[in-house]
Amino acid sequence: MRLLSLVTGSELVLLVLFLGAVQSNALKLNLTDSKGTCLYAEWEMNFTVTYKAADQTNKTVNIAVPDKVTHNGSSCGDDRNVAKIMIQLGSTVSWAVNFTKESSQYTIQDIEISYNTSDNTTFPGAVDKGVFTVKDPVKFEVPMDVIFKCNSVLTFKLTPVVQHYWGIHLQAFVQNGTVSKNEKVCEEDQTVTTVAPVIHTTVPSPPTTLTPTSTPIPPPTVGNYSIHNGNTTCLLATMGLQLNITEEKVPFIFNINPATTNFSGSCHPQTAQLRLNNSQIKYLDFIFAVKNEKRFYLKEVNINMYLANGSAFNISNNNLSFWDAPLGSSYMCNKEQVVSVSRTFQINTFNLKVQPFNVTKGEYSTAQDCSADEDNFLVPIAVGAALGGVLILVLLAYFIGLKRHHTGYEQF
Secondary structure, eight states: OEEEEEETTEEEEEEEEEETTEEEEEEEEEEEETTEEEEEEEEEEEEEEEEEBTTSOEEEEEEEOOSOOBOTTOBOOOSSSOEEEEEEETTTEEEEEEEEEOSSEEEEEEEEEEEETTOTTTSTTBSSOSEEEEEEEEEEEEETTOEEEEOSOEEEEETTEEEEEEEEEEESSOSTTSOOSOEEEOHHHHTOOSSSOOOOOOOOOOSSOOOBOOSOOOOOOEEEEEEEETTEEEEEEEEEEEEEEEETTEEEEEEOOGGGOEEEEEEOSSEEEEEEEOSSEEEEEEEEEEETTTEEEEEEEEEEEEOTTSOEEEEEEOOOOEEEEETTSEEEEOSOEEEEEETTEEEEEEEEEEEOSOOBTTBOOOEEEHHHHHHHHHHHHHHHHHHHHHHHHHHHHHHHHHHHHHHHHHHO
8 A cells, every 4th residue: 555645846655565464664755846856755663652541550552654644844944944854643643853954964863753642542541641742862964965874773762752763765955956876874784794794783582583494494485575656566576585594604594474574665767675574574675776778687685684592683785686687577487596695695585576667557577587597508508519519520620631631642
């Protein structure tokens, strides 16, 4: 389900996906002025609020982004005025963040959440009625003409509210109306490298854990995933996914269950993203790119998940080249295929079919099968072998002719 709300000079997109009891929310805000985009933000968030109930106990409610939101009061700002994002989550909760501008940088600061405990649906049995506001003096400094990105979950605790943010792409005071390609990555993401991919941090134990295995694991269940741009399907993926992790020489194998896995994503002219997450996986990103304006391929994979010992496993590799196919077609591989992300992390795919660009009528286009890759590999080998055989025959004929010619001279 995707909802599009249009306001003069700006655009707010809310993506809401339901899979069973699991919900994912992605917000995308594009404020514009006469030059083009002036403030761009894409992010996901949710909150918990603790309040005192009539029975004198403390109750905690989870607040997620609802089906309909507004962004009244959001503004681009200028040299004299702050930029601001203001989101209204219905009539009960509102959220805001400010941006200040200096000569060489802008600052993300002062996240403010207001909630109304008089709403008995959201806060049943609340003793203290009224509107409460929590202001968190966070501060992120970003150079001008640079977009701030953070895939990791950022958590801010300011009693009685706990805030969670992730999948952040944000730029204030956009110059010349075009979002910058220069990036500043948050510190939490900077610890993720392909050189030293395993990072240990203490985290709460999740409901389920990835455990070592020494016995064969059955193939994973095949899941169907689709991303929409407005009312149009822009990305399709069908695949069974099995994660293979080696940590300290101990193998971990984990099948992703589509029934308990949430997904979201985004589509752009040159890139497309599919993100999976569940109780164990904070995020598993598949990022596709266009090359030479003719073909697409899997360029990047990012993962952040829990292991059996409660540690976090993080990998990021943006220099991949898998699932290559012409634009306007899909890529298919029914046999088991291995995507090697790093020396410690591989993804085994089963019954794979993807089309991240140029989807028509919500259906897959004609597929390029992975067997074609093998055929393309075998053709030059066959041609080379044939040419080698011809060369050997020519040389044999030459030496035989030479020997006969030499024998004729001796008889004469």
